[in-house]
Amino acid sequence: MHLGHRYARVVCADGFNMSVQANSGAYCTPPDNEGPYYQLEVGFPSARCATLFEYAEDPSKPTQTVYGYVPSDTILRCIEAHGGMVDGELPPMDLVTAYKVAADSAQ
Numbered sequence: 683m684h685l686g687h688r689y690a691r692v693v694c695a696d697g698f699n700m701s702v703q704a705n706s707g708a709y710c711t712p713p714d715n716e717g718p719y720y721q722l723e724v725g726f727p728s729a730r731c732a733t734l735f736e737y738a739e740d741p742s743k744p745t746q747t748v749y750g751y752v753p754s755d756t757i758l759r760c761i762e763a764h765g766g767m768v769d770g771e772l773p774p775m776d777l778v779t780a781y782k783v784a785a786d787s788a789q
Contacts, residue, residue, distance in 0.1 A: 686715030689773055695765025700727035704773035709750030720779035724749040733760045754780045
């Protein structure tokens with residue numbers, strides 16, 4: 683199985699960094715190699731990020747775990763909370779669907 687592109691770690695202005703992946707082998711939606719994705723997989727952040735925490739596979743080890751099906755807008759809020767992205771790359775994101783899913787689940 684071809685897993686698609688592996689994206690370089692996102693590095694933020696304050697030094698925070700994390701892996702953000704989306705492909706047919708990642709915890710993402712849609713589960714393909716094309717995107718755009720409205721839920722993505724975050725892995726092994728350099729520090730605990732409050733906006734991501736509820737998605738942690740192992741909350742007892744926030745920097746040594748994977749965060750599955752994280753909404754794209756949540757990832758962007760985490761990046762913004764750390765001063766913005768200065769290096770790395772993000773998979774293509776579908777923010778419209780992410781907002782719609784969030785609004786539907788809030789009702």
